[in-house]
Amino acid sequence: LGVVALGSIAYLLRSVTFSKSGPYEYKLYERPQELLNSKKLQPATRNIAQKLEEDEKDVVIFWGSQSGTAEGFATRLARELPRRFGIQAIAADLSDFDPDTIALIPRTKFAVFIISTYGEGDPSDNTTEFWNFLHRTSDISLARLRYFAFGLGNKNYKYYNRVIDVVTALLNKLGAHVLLPVGHADDSLGTTEEDFLEWKKDVFAALKLELDVAEKDPVYEPTFRVMEDDSLTITDLNLGEPVQREHGKKPNLVCSPIRPLPIKLGRDLSNSADRSCIHMELDLSSYPEVKYKTGDHIAIWPMNPDGEVHRLIRVLGFEQRQNTPIVLLPCVSGTKIKVPTPTTILALFQYYLEICAPVSRETVQNLAQFAPTLSAKETLSKLGKDKESYYKLLLDKHINLGRLLEYSIGGERTPWESLPLSFVIESLAAMQPRYYSISSSSIVQPRQLSLTVAVSDSYVNPGHSLERIPGLATNYMLALKHAISADPAQLKTRPADLTYPLKGPNDQLQSRRIYAHIRHSRFKLPVLTSSKIIMIAAGTGIAPFRGFLHERARFKAMGREVGSMHLFFGCRLSGEDYLYQDELKFLKESLGNNLQIVTAFSRENPDCKVYVQDRIQEHAQELCTMLMDGSTYLYICGSTKMARAVTTALGNGLLVKKNWGDSQLRLWMEGQKKRGAWQEDVW
Ligand code: FMN
Secondary structure (H helix, E strand, O other), X not given: OHHHHHHHHHHHHHHHHHHOOOOOOOOOOOOOHHHHHOOOOOOOOOOHHHHHHHHOOOEEEEEEOOOOHHHHHHHHHHHHHHHHHOOOEEEEEHHHOOHHHHHHOOOOOEEEEEEEEEOOOEEOHHHHHHHHHXXXXXXXXXXOOEEEEEEEEOOXXXXXXXXXXXXXXXXXXXXXXXXXXXXXXXXHHOOHHHHHHHHXXXXXXXXXXXXXXXXXOOOOOOOEEEEEOOOOOHHHOOOOOOOOOOOOOOOOOOEOOOEEEEEEEEEEOOOOOOOOEEEEEEEOOOOOOOOOOOOOEEEEOOOOOHHHXXXXXXXXXXXXXXXXXXXXXXXXXOOOOOOOXXXXXXHHHHHHEOOOOEOXXXXXXXXXXXXXXHHHHHHHHHHHHOHHHHHHHHHHHOOEHHHHHHHHHOOOOOOOOOOOHHHHHHHOOEOOOEEEEEOOOOOOOOOEEEEEEEOOOEXXXXXXXXXXXXXXXXXXXXHHHHHHOOOHHHHOOOOOOOOOOXXXXXXXXXXXXXXXXXXXXXXXXXXXXXXXXXXXXXXXXXXXXXHHHHHHHHHHHOOOOOOOEEEEEXXXXXXXXXXXXXXXXXXXXXXXXXXXXXXXXXXXXXXXXXXXXXXXXXXXXXXXHHHHOOOEEEEEEEOHHHHHHHHHHHHHHHHHHHOOOHXXXXXXXXXXXXXXXXXXXXX
């Protein structure tokens, strides 16, 4: 009986484990019927040279990406090379291959590296293994490796495009040969896409020469087929549950699993009529596998607002088919598809694709071939070729895909029925979670966490008719907050004007839940509670410091020695957006002289704007003395602009105090950062 029972349990568990095991393998080889004869999936090789050989590819385009931009570029390039030149290429997640196998790529083939910089000049999660390999390897020769490289970064950050520059320097040191100057995209100017297009042109010219190939007008060829399959039932489908991506062979220690976390509380911290700042508390008590530490980040999985979802469904003529089960089947076995399958069109547009993002000019050009009317074709062809007009349109109207398709057909109601769904999916980025600093302490609230989120809208066409670009995740959270707010006084601030299916896929988010996971960070309090800390924040940058202060107050209440704390906080108006003002008062009472709070309100006195960096300058002497004592930790959290201004103010203070030159200051700051005595959490 025992054996039978165990056997039955194992059988049942097997069906649970495999019924929806992830985005790529689900039932692809069972259904549709014609695929029954396909060869079964082999375990994927981690040897890139072998992969190129097996798949008969000439070029591998490695991508290292945190929020999907570099990945998007790599997949676009891998699609375009065969269509335009007959050059067979694959896009490869850097973590999917053993780094040392790049040495085995034959001289006849080429590698491309498209890699973004994150954190403070750090690699993305999926670049880490490759990055570590290059740093610790000196005994292999990459003399056969011929490559192109493109970095994604932002000049507002101190370590602009550091990762691609370090990676290429290390590759070259090992003997690799770079075929063109390394391309750099600068997101601070909003020109990442155009920088990529310029660099791509040069790569095409170089490859044409190297491989002696002719260029042809690209014809669209899907990388996967979309098949309807009515026999699939609701339990077979991915209806919007987020799917975590794994990087590399090792288990993911950086992130917890994604869970539908119950929301215990949501309230508005702001008294402004037109700006909201949400404090949200999430309950972890049913999910022991979700653990956080003070200073970590929480990733929120957003959904697209109904209006934009239905706009896209309508303009594509998918109203009748939005809930039909569809299966996406790679045309070449092993090709990764960025969204889970099987699924539905509605789930794709609501949950799995970034349909609210601006459309690249290249996509505009490529869309023209599927236009439903001659005038739409002309409009798009013209726009796609004219950089200036397109960016003006983007600025004026915030053109996402649905809006662009509507705009192109003008007043006509002709849907874009011949636009392949595969093209739509290929052109849009996969939905990414949005990260926020956790604002609670894991010592004080181990099974509950809070986040502090400013609803972030931006506006286009300033001065004329203002058009709002709603922040994706923050407006979703605003709608959630309104849905749970029992207190009518809490509804006094701006309404949540966008609607969402708040119950989530399969009602998994009903009773007010939100899909989220934890991402561990290095932004941590010193180990010794007696160490002194300086915390500098503007706006929601206060979030991690709320956690720090509650933790220190708890330690003090337990009788531990607690070091002095200086909090510098800047916002617009004391009566409007002084976040956690009451709590800070209470914390000040508990911590007494251990805590000094210095505020800067930029709009209190219209004749004299005061920012947090001005306060730093006023206190520079005292702060520099503390920083020099070797046991003070400095933390900055907020915008990159604020962090830069604060760093300059402190740097100037140190130059005077120590009589240093710039290089001595730089060395000292680097040393502080290395030993964790200077930490930044900026965006
Ligand atoms: N760019 C830099 O050049 N240096 C940095 O240190 C840096 N740190 C960043 C940290 C954060 C939290 C964010 C959101 C962006 C940072 N960036 C930095 C800019 C990104 O590299 C840039 O936005 C890039 O386009 C992202 O590409 P991805 O989507 O492929 O990851």
